[in-house]
Amino acid sequence: MIELLFTMLLGIIAGIMAGLLPGIPVFLGFMLFLPFVPVDPLMIVIYGIVMNIGTQFFGSMSALYFKVPGESSSFPILLELKNFNTPEKIHRAIKLTTLGSLIATTIAATGIWLSLYTNIFSKIYMPLWLKLSIFIFLLILSIIHDRKYLINFLMLLTCLFFVFYADVVIYINSFTPQADSILPIYYFNSMLALIILFVFQLIWTKPIKLQKATESKKSSYPVIDSIPMMIKYSFVGTVLGFIPQLGATISSYISYNWEKFKKRDSFKRITASETANNSAIISCWFPLLLMGVPITASELLLVQHLNKFGFNFSFLKSTDAQLILLAAMLAAGIIYYMLSVMVNHKMYNILGKLITRRWFSIALAFSSITIFYFIDRHSLNFILIHLLMFVPLSWLINKLEINMLAIVIGLLLIKDILFTFQQVIQIYF
């Protein structure tokens, strides 16, 4: 029970941070506290989902209060901000988006639980070619992301170098007597490399100056009549969440534009987009939890972390685990809802000040790495070699403003892609 509460707390803090701060994408938020999460597959999954839910709740809070979108799926709010020009309207927008998010969370979470409980999808399999297609889609996405094709491609190649360095050196050394090995062999730990790359971003990045939170004032405008619409967009988001990596963003834009096309007001537009992205951020876990196939960067990180300890998803066959997962998702939704609605702009000002402080970033960065050191029990040498290699790379990534997706895919997925490719060739050719 203590483990569960601790995991929930970590997930909620990571979700709030990744949601509020535009510099922290969902998967960086996931990495931040991962080393702190108890080594238990259920706890790791709960942490991942709770954190993901929080990013969508607080992504919209960031847009409404600080006028910066915490997540890419919160951009529609920015487009409508000019229409929320009084504290009462801001409060009404908060009430609508958070209630929509809560309903979406409830529907998508219940959907996941029902699927696990009834085992309804047990006869549906994901063939290897489809798994490979999803992986290749993610690979292409990592290259074309942000339209920095060449830089992203070079980053992928750099990651390939690290992933296959030991194999290549061993191969080269095999042509020489053992004593005269040409190059030293280092086995790089992808997760440690990623943690270093991610957390040092917090140090290199100039502290974001969040402006003073926009004032909100309680309004008595009813939100009940928006519930049918919220339910509708919860289902829309649930379906669109299956799109690899982009599910939440696409569902948000589609829902927003559909309401705009129907000439509905700004409140309805953002309610639709925020409801859809919340259900999408949960439903994107379906392929992983039911078929073991990750379709987002944070799921990839989670799978890598589980693999390290030899865990798989068979623990979800237990009805207790299913119920705990459902309870955690619903509780997270309610906690996020209460935090969003009850906490006013004054609290956001304090929170904004705290998480944008330099010492806070540095403390987070170092505690993440040291906890990893203790948990993984690598020698200090091993950690230092990783720091020497990846701290400069992290600086370069920050300087060139490279998107981290290419790095996550390059370090974590490339071996899987090649292995699955080999299997597909063996089966079909």
Next chain:
Amino acid sequence: MIKIIKKTMLITVLAMWSITASALDMEMIPASTLKGPAGNIINAVGDLSKSAGFNVIPKQMGSCGEAVDYFNNTKNPVGINWSVNMFKNSAETKQNCIVNFADAKPIAASWVTYDVCVRKDFVLEPGKTYTLGNGKANPGISITEHLSNNNKNIKFKNVTFEGSVQTVAGLVNKDIDVGYIATGNAAPAIKAGSIKCLYSTGSSKYGQKPVSEFTGTKDAMNEFKVGNMVFVRNLSAEQIASLEKSLASGFNSTLEKEDFADNRVGISKEYLDKFIQTAKDYAQYR
């Protein structure tokens, strides 16, 4: 407010450090993958040794070379599940997958039989070619060639999987037609009724027939078994004695339930030498 948060964070981090740093743990790594028989053996050691105060932490490495490198060089208490396939894997991957036997203490051993399994409703038809899933640590090419040499003119095409657990998943998912699966890892799917195992290299618990009935040959691969040995390092003589004592009563019964054969705790010099010789002999397989 910020000062209070600062102090709370500091106290939390310090408390977590002290908890993590004071734990008495032993990492246990497989030379192959945790998603196969090695995972079962490591879990059994973990469960049984709890009573002796050990906290076994299973840890997956990227390759046998990395696992052995870590085992041979770490300063912390560590264990490895090393199999008779490792001389073969060393030769194939050019990595050093051989434990430094002079420095490592063997504490337990166990053998794995393999089954030829198909989906519940699947029938092997003579004259056809089928895909055969195999764990990547196994000599896939030799196994495929051996099974393809049968009296029903059935041919097989090798498909490599991470381990036996993934091979079962590939079989159930209809990615492959036949799986060469460790009996212990096939058992849950057999019990669930999703697969059936027709032939085995040493088990008849689930109605399997000997592989020799399928191949019709007298090849040694008809009885192909993979031996696993657990080695530890950086433990004192007392700790090793305590670990062996904790395994003595339950290791055999626990693994027997999971369809492992010839399980033993306390490895003699003769047994170790014989085990290493078997591993060297297995290097002939591909």
